[in-house]
Amino acid sequence: MQGLKKMRMPLIFLLVALLFPLFTDNQYYIYVVTLAFIYAIAVYGMNLVGGYTGQLSLAHAGFFAIGAYALGLLTVDANVPYWLAFVLALVITTVIGTLVGLIALRTKEHFFAIYTLCVGYIIYLIIYEWDALTGGVRGLIGIESPAAIGPITFDTGISNYYLILVFLVLTVIFMKFLTESIVGRTYVAIRNSEELAQTIGINTMKQKLISFVISTFLAGLAGALYASFVRFIGPDISYTMMTFDFLMYAIVGGFGTLFGPVVGTLLIVILTQSLQFMEDFRMIIFGPLLVLLVIFYPRGIVGGYQMWKMKRAYKKKQRSVDQGSTYEGGD
Template sequence: MSPRSTPPTVAWIAALIAGLVALPLLVSDAYILHVMILIGINVMLAVSMWLLGVSGLISFGQAGFMFIGAMTTALLTKSAGWPFWAALPLSALVPALVAAPVGRLSLRVRGVYFFLVTLAFGQVVNGLFAYFQDPFGGWYGIRDVPPPQPAALFTTLNKVPFYYLCLALTLITVGVVYRVSRSWFGNVLWSIRESELLAASVGIDVPGTKLIAFIVAALFAGVAGSFYAAYFAYISPLVFTFEYSVNMLIFIVVGGFASIAGPIVGAVVLTLVPEMFRMTGKYQLLAFGLILILSMRLMPQGIAGTYAAFRARRVGSSLPGSVPSPGVDRET
């Protein structure tokens, strides 16, 4: 059984969620809650990219879909006067609808050409929103995006409501993506990743399956963008750049790709590290790069993948009569 097919223990997940729910009761520091919110946003986007990567695709257009979701929320809440709770589902739907034709076009090419097409899409979205001052705000973006309702609760000085909203959206995103990855559809995605020709030979619609994964990934990127707009009350083309998508890919690489724990761990670690070294100024990026290099050198399977392999060897060596073979990783 592969690492991705081994579900984490229910007790561990319940304890983790309970700890996250109780965190604002134990910690009153607004900065810590702000960092946790940043982690939640990054987890949502990294997990959405990971789902697409399950089928063997890596998209550099996730920041573009996130920007579309953020812009939808900003326009609906500030210009049209919609409440955030009505704008949120539409902000997820619009990127998904845009992803349908974009995915159909980009999935016609493979390899580096797919990267280039998705990269071009992200640049087009960014340039389009930057070019039109009305209604997108141009390079200056849109400021004073209304918060969720009630506005008296979701204030700039009160991070707790935003924290719980981010936690709820993150748990929904992770839960849905996890269930999808372990469903029959997820098995189809994994089979496509292993061999497209073999999957097609048994009757799997490879382009259609990839397109669905592309759309679902865009949908959750839109959710992350919608919350981003409501939390920061400001969006700009200078935020949702190509580097944003690259960072999500780095989260997955550092965390590990074998299971959904990988992008989560990567997002947590690589969001905390820059914050820990923020006071050092120029050494902040140096610490980020050093961790990336060391993780790829010492843990090529990622943090989560290395831990899973270590645990598998430990469990295997503790079984009666088991003699682990040198250089061979036991599967759980």
């Protein structure tokens, strides 16, 4: 009963997400929410390595772009069947992520962040400059939409919406089991004190590498879904500003929380699209709001809500104890 109560809000969100396309015929709204779902998958990767393991990777947009370009090149240039290209894109991203992680994780804290920022920028330059392979500034056009699975086709906005929603739900379920397992607790131990984690026998290098590789896998997954959904990609998706957008979504939703990436991404993406007419003043609006959020809700919206619930439960319990003491004193 307690477990069902905890899952009440996620189940309500899932129900709303399933019914949303049935209550609107505006394809633009469906497009924006689908895009937010894709970004949320990528943010889950950043949240894992940053929020749980304590390693801030600033190359996340680069791995997002690798997944997108791998799928695009395999389907457009090599004529590989879509789902095979999809799997290969994830493998390519994960392999590159492993190689980068083996070197990057020899550094710590801000040195790790600086190193991954440099890696992300190098990925951007490769995509931008390697015109013969990536199309350079022109990008890739005409990327295939997801191929049919039996009788189910994905040639409409609504069908793509539900496909990406399935991937998002699977990502959330995977993250729930991972973060609540002994492996997830190991990541938190490393985040809190790597030296202490080493003294109790945790192979911190191995665990940080696994966390980083899973993070790049999720970034590649989001990138591959993005490429087949938008069907056009350019070097801008690998630019550092994209990484900082992901970071903002994670901070707003709540670093180190299970549902923070979904809440933060949906809120900011929908708000950004609603304020498109004020694009030139975007950072003037979001900058102060982000500063205020960090000051008053350092754990983000979801983290702040969890803290409020814990304090409320504690005060309720304390009142019960005080009342019990009063009755005993009266007797």
